[in-house]
Amino acid sequence: MSNLSLKYKDTLDLYDDHSNCIAKEVPLQALSPLYNPYMREVLNLFKRTAFIDLAKLEQYVKSGRAGWETVVGQDEIQMPWYGRDLPMVERSEEIAERIKEKIAKFDDGEEELVKPVAGGKLIIVKIPRRMMEVSASRDPPLTWTMVALCQAISETFNLNPETDPDGCNMVRGAIFGRYPQSPELPPGGPVFGLLRQSNIVDGLGSGFRGIMVNHIVALVNKRTMDGVALATILEQGAQWEMGNVLGWFERYNLLASAYQGFNANNLVLDLVLENREGTIGDVARSTVKRAVEDGVIKVKKTFPSGYKVYSTSDYPLWNAYGCAGVLAAVIVNVGASRAAQSVSTVTGYFGDHLIFETGGLPDPDTGRIEGTGIGYAFYTHSIYGGAGPGAYTLDHVVVRSTSGFLTPCVVAGMCLDSGTQLFSPEMTSSALFKIRDHMPLLNEPLKKVAEAAEKVKGELTKA
């Protein structure tokens, strides 16, 4: 880090979700995934972790189910005559030990790479950093885990072409499905990562967006601002990977993700507090008022009717205020109805209120939030079909078209839902509620981002 140059003079105070200041005067770059060690660790964890649902696998092998093509059609193909009664959960320690033998020997031994949890029903696998460094992709969590699992089961239960050829095929089919004839691994299958497999994510650099909103909600146990922070880390990780944050857009993305995602200067919570009994329109006006008070925008001219037209010399900062405003509006509106369905509506039309309050200053993400939000509203309200807001992955074609500032709002909305959704986190992501207990790194991400920023502050300022 010695060659760092501190390009931007902006410094920010970071607040937790109790509105306590946890890091003071942090330089803007400390919130970039390139410099913030916590963000780097989180992205790394998402890249190199996989899970084995042994209980599920045992059930599939027992009932002869394999090769399904959709998440809701997991009983599409049933071959009970090939079913094998293999007590995998019971012998999970042994299976885990055998997987460990194959995977963990490439690591320096500081981390526990293979860990059976939940009474052996689930195994968490992390791939050695050495392998991740030499691989061209982020595929090893899936490939390594699946191959090691097949071998471990074969060894544990003495399954081989001589003892039981059909049993071998059954186990392989339940784990790999129709792969590679079909490019997708079985949806909702027994081996899965935190991110979608790379060959079905389209768009260069979209890898970190391959996760469902509800998964993020489950990983933070429905704690709103933590969910926002985690979604922002992933979204901004993807933005950097896509090249969207270079040059002209670096300060733009850093500021907006700081204000919206990491509660910089407590702006989001100030706006929520001011409007705890208010409406979405009230939040828009509070956002403009705060921007005027902070000198971000000022009156340029007055129309004959007395209407004031505002201008700004710091558009990235005004955009950050707008992005924080839209999140605050989501919290205020969903907080009032405690029903997540309105999150698309708020993101879709909030910008319009800012435009008409400021005399035409561009709305959040130069209108991309509004455009994406309106389309998203159509797809979450059965106008064009679709699903509940929580069932979308961040890279879904309907929600992907912003600079990473829409989905954190969706996560916030889903965290605040009190149980009105058909696609609830409990339904789509129940395993992740259990998994989070074994991933201490993901505990209180908002606080940890701030603490990590505080830690690198000295180094960055010195440079």
Next chain:
Amino acid sequence: MKVMHVASEKREEKSEFEPQIYPGQDEVSERRRKLWDKRRRLTKYRDVPDDDITRLLGHRPVGALYVSVHPPLDELIEPYDPIKSLVAPTPGARAGDRIRFAQFSDSFWHPPITPYARQRLYFNRLRGVDVVTYSGRTMLEMRERDLETAVKPLIETEVFNPARTSLKGITIHGHSLRLDEDGLMFDARRRFVYDKETGEVVYIKDQFGKVLDRPVPVGRPPSEEECRKLSITYSWDTRQFKSRTEVIELISRVANMRVLAGFNPESINEEI
């Protein structure tokens, strides 16, 4: 754990900022400002009893209990999150009501409000709303009891024209069609009729097109002259091009700035 939330800094109480809602000097602009400014009261035109509102919505029989989708919030055990206690829930959310909807359709012909204007009105005046605007319709989804409370003023005040605004839960088509011989907006399900004796528009079906036990009168349609006076749309026979100079300047500016800022956010300066 006790949660203490305090605003990050003490701010000056007096601010230069005043909500401005909408530009323009003409009457249409003024009408828009009035409808969207929650500090201003909407003029009441008619009385429709609460039970009739419930009938029109067609979600529950009059007098029936509200169906809930989850236990009341006070009894709900949720994981810890300080934000959940920050915002005051609406009465419907507090009780765990299911979500229901009302859908209004607004005619092309000098209506008192338009679909997009509804979205702005709902956003400014109502809490806990879910609004989607599409073509000639605006859907409003809320917790059931909140919805009933919200719909009442939408039917009783100046934003409702019995002939040219209608409650259409399904089969909405018709907002751009000619008005019928009684001056009513087209409705394929004939939910409302003009009662020549009383001179009022009467709903004979609820918003889903199900026949009501008892018709619900929603008042006399205003005269053509009054419709024009209350109209919220700019058109060649009411408020013309010249009168909307300010708003045109505004939307041209934002179109221009969105492109420039989207191309390079650092290119925006005070002169634009």
